[in-house]
Amino acid sequence: MGAAGCAGGGGGDYPEGDIEIMAPADPGGGWDQTARAMQRALTEGGVVEENVEVYNVGGAGGTIGLAQFVNDHAGDPNQLMVMGLVMVGAIHLNDSPVDLSQPTPIASLITEWEGIVVPSGSEYRSLKELLEDFKADPESVSWAGGSAGSTDQILAGLLAREVGVDPARVNYVAHSGGGEANAAILSGSVTAGVSGLAEFMDQVRAGKMRLLAVSSGERIEGVDAPTLKELGYDLVVPNWRGVMAPPDIEEEDRQAITDMIREMRATSVWKKTLRQNDWTDFFKTGEEFAAYIKEENRRVERLLQDMDLTK
Structure with a gap:
């Protein structure tokens, strides 16, 4: 039994078996970095004893991976997927038949x-x-x-x-x-x-x-570069990433996964990764995260229309 199961999650012995985390992009990008940071924090941080594997499914701004995740892994709590603001826009641009209302929101992680x-x-x-x-x-x-x-x-x-x-x-x-x-x-x-x-x-x-x-509002410690606002451009543009589970998982499993991610967030391994990558903690779970995704979807849809990127 992994540490997440011991932490009082409703899933009892969660996880039963190895965990797989999909990075819905090719290696080297932000989703890949986030998935591998989760892998390290969960294992090296002692959150779970089971293996945690990361795999990549690239293409179409994450919508190819999203479709595979939703269609092939419904009901499987051992499958997780990193996602974020990029995917919100890609769903609109690619007329994706699968959207973020289908997987189960677990938590936002970083900006x-x-x-x-x-x-x-x-x-x-x-x-x-x-x-x-x-x-x-x-x-x-x-x-x-x-x-x-x-x-x-x-x-x-x-x-x-x-x-x-x-x-x-x-x-x-x-x-x-x-x-x-x-x-x-x-x-x-x-x-x-x-x-x-x-x-x-x-x-x-x-x-x-x-x-x-x-694109930050203020200078970033340890980064030798001016902000856009400092240069006279009235722009502050953050990116965010989170994690989702497949559709149709049991409520007790959703709670157990959330508890596991909360425990992961508290590890020194995760905190060190945030410092090294200049990431900012941005933690929302459950209904709060689901509501945030809906609002971001509305915001991005309007912005892409303004940029003539969608009809």
């Missing part, structure tokens, strides 16, 4: 801030220089980021609006995983990159990328 980078050999030393060329000729500046409709693309569209460019003219190059996007930025095949800070910081610290700005 992180976005970063805007260029390769270290770029001519652009500041965001102002980059956006001047972008304003003059929007299509000449290409932006690498995550999937279509992601927080990354939304931020690029909001920046366009800030400098008077039609968001529909953003030359955004979508990638299914952070590793793929980083490779495009480092090779110089795109002008700039926009994504979660954790996906860039290793390259920034190694001197391979230049961090031009972050």
Whole structure:
């Protein structure tokens, strides 16, 4: 019996058998990082004695993985899936037949801030220089980021609006995983990159990328970059991630999973990961998390319509 079962969860002996966590994207991105951080915290943190495995199902902003998760794993409490704001937008853009009303909400976990980078050999030393060329000729500046409709693309569209460019003219190059996007930025095949800070910081610290700005409201401790607001752009753009269980699980299992995640959140392993990745704790469970997802769905749908990304 794992520690979660001992913690008073209604599921008694939960988990019975190994836990599998789906990262619904290719390796190297934020969902993959979050799933593997959960894996470490659950096992190394002593929350469960069972094996915890992470697997990747990439494509279409997480909606391919979401459909597989909902259709193939209904009723199985040992299956979990990382998700977040990116998936909310992708569901609209891909006309996904499966949406976030179907899986079982467990908890939101973290928020992180976005970063805007260029390769270290770029001519652009500041965001102002980059956006001047972008304003003059929007299509000449290409932006690498995550999937279509992601927080990354939304931020690029909001920046366009800030400098008077039609968001529909953003030359955004979508990638299914952070590793793929980083490779495009480092090779110089795109002008700039926009994504979660954790996906860039290793390259920034190694001197391979230049961090031009972050999307936080205030400067981030340990990160040498100005905020968008500091540079005169009225934008504060957070990303968030959470975890869900499949549809049709028993209520006692939902409670046991929630207790397990709550215990995971309290481990020193998880807290260390938050510090290392510049993630901010953002914990909501049950009905509060479900209500938050519904509100985010409404907000993102309106924003994508404003950006001419959906009808």
